[in-house]
Amino acid sequence: MALPGPGSPPDVGLVVAAATAPGTFAPSLSPRSPVDQGLVTGLATGLHFLLSVGAQDALVATARVLIGGERSPAASRAATMALDCLAAPAGLAVLRALPPRADDPLRGAVRQAAWRLGAAGLSGALLGGAQFGTRALDDRLRLGGRLAAVPLAVPVGLGVAFVLDRLRAGEHAEDTGGTRAPSPLSSLAVASGVVGSLAGAAYGEHALTDLVARRLAAELPGPPEVWRLAGHAGFLAGLGLGATSLWQRAMRRIEARTSTDVPVIEPGEADRWVASTVSGGPGSHVSWAGMGRDGRLHALASVRPRPLPDPPAGVPDLSIETVMGTPARAAPVQVYVGLDNAPTPRARVDLAMAELERTGALDRSLVVLVSPTGTGYVNYVATAALQYLALGDVATVTLQYSRRPSPLSLGLVSRAREQNRLLCLRVLQRLRERPGPRPRVVLFGESLGAHTSQDVFLHWGTLGLDAMGIDRALWIGTPYGSGWMRQVTRGDRLDVDADAVAVVNDHDQLTALAEQRGSLPRFVLLSHDNDGVTKFGPDLLWYPPDWLGPSRPRPEPVAVGSPRGIPPAMRWRPVTSFFQGLMDMKNAQTSSGAFGATQHDYRADLPRFLDSVFGLAASPEQLVRIEETLQARESVRERLFAVVPGAVG
Secondary structure, three states, X not given: OOOOOOOOHHHHHHHHHHHHOHHHHOOOOOOOOHHHHHHHHHHHHHHHHHHHHHHHHHHHHHHHHHOOOOOOHHHHHHHXXXXXXXHHHHHHHHHHHOOOOOOOHHHHHHHXXXXXXXXXXXXXXXXXXXXXXXXXXXXXXXXXXXXXXXXXXXXXXXXXXXXXXXXXXXXXXOOOOOOOOOOHHHHHHHHHHHHHHHHHHHHHHHHHHHHHHHHHHHHOOOOHHHHHHHHHHHHHHHHHHHHHHHHHHHHHHHHHHOOOOOOOOOOOOHHHXXXXXXXXXXXXXXXXXXXXXXXXXXHHOOOOOOOOOOOOOOOOOOOHHHHHOOOOOOOOEEEEEOHHHOOOXXXXXXXXXXXXXXXXXXXXXXXXXXXXXXXXXXOHHHHHHHHHHOOOOEEEEEEOOOOOOXXXXXXXXXXXXXXXXXXXXHHHHHHHHOOOOOOEEEEEEEOHHHHHHHHHHOOOOOHHHHHOOOOEEEEEOOOOOOHHHHHHHOOOOOOOOHHHEEEEOOHHHHHHHHHHHOOOOOEEEEOOOOOHHHOOOHHHHOOOOHHHOOOOOOOEOOOOOOOEOOOOOOOOOOOHHHHHHHHHHHHHOOOOOOOOOEXXXXXXXXXXXXXXXXXXXXXXXXXXXXXXXXXXHHHXXXXXXXXXXXXXX
């Protein structure tokens, strides 16, 4: 009997896809619906299939080049089989020689190429061996080729998955932290549709490039295998151009929606509903029309310092004086400048400084520089809580930098950073010129707003905040991609005061940390352990993150607040963990509607964190009343504006 030949690239792709499919059902940070699970399974296995087809194509092309002028099918099969057998140990050697590093994407790409070629080679060798054994058994049983005709790619892949699962059986297999994937059967239809579409596209692309490669090889120098690789590259380039065009059109539509008017008030009624100390109100330099949807909603959510003299029937009195049980010290200031209020970052900062002067913001004892999320959203609970806690003696300043939701605004971080940095410097300059007492300047940001706020101090550590006159900072739900966060929480930098920074899951953790250090950290990152936004990044494709390593936070019971810890059963899987993390990020931003503190919803955390971090010293009774009032305000806001609670822009 002849030596076994390797499987075709699509067959090798099926082996890898089948081997990785069971791992896509492993639990992660949040529960997945059947549709979510179908998408994870379909996308992960589909991408494994496509990449493995390309890797096997590369091995086949290399084999043909190595044998030179020898063109017999038997020689090609032998050379490819030999390369398949060598690829697995060679790939393993590269992985051992290059340990993963989170801040080195090039190393990650090399590791993934080595892993991919090794996996394709191993799969090709196993498939060839299985086909050889099947043919031998078919001959022994005299079945006339019926057994040898059975497709083996999927059974071989599932066998590999079973062996790997048994080898890992001792790694906390039963401990899922209470998060379980949906039934495989309920997700099968979605996964089959996704995999079928991707497989169909891959087979079609493979057939087309094969046809073009043979035509080109007949007219130009070089074997068809080399031209097939060039065809794959051309197809990917065309796909990228098409995707770019569709992306740009979608962004224009999204930006148009985030500029629509707020339906709850009539045009021209802003002066009636918005205070004079709020941008967009009477005498404001900022036009109501240019503030955008989220800027206008932010203005309408300002807290009144004292009760209305003649309140409408049925409207509760939620003024500062009533809720806090003591007169307000001042009317709170809210400065907000939208993208359409001024044409350039410099002009927007100039406009914000003019608003600070107009409203007397720098006469307040606390000035909060707030960086919004992608669409310009500012957390209403945070703003109202600050105004209650400070008895109105507070000013917030916000500059919009995007009209897109946060996941689609990542390319605008540099624009936001420079705009925020200029605002910070201008405020610092103005305060240094002022005689007499100066307000404390603090920072607040949520989600992408936290990222863009922190990015001002990239490569400056915590000393940068001190140099810029920042007294305190509270950032909630900081995305995993924040470079400043990684710099101050990893390693030992000379410009970082480690005791000044803390990353915590809940207020009890912050209190315990303050007792341990002897002082409260000044720069606090509140990041729930089950918040997919704080865990998801592109390096999940090539790097096992720290939060899935041995130093991961262990699950602990929490009386009040978000659950702590990462399930021990979770582990990193190339490609698969990326799509699971993508679903965790999406699900973290979908609130149940309850006023809660879990995943990417931080509303219930805010009063106590703002009070502690900014040193506002409310009494326990006042904090309870604030929390009850904020829940009531959220209920009213949801009915008026039909905004999804806890969602971020």
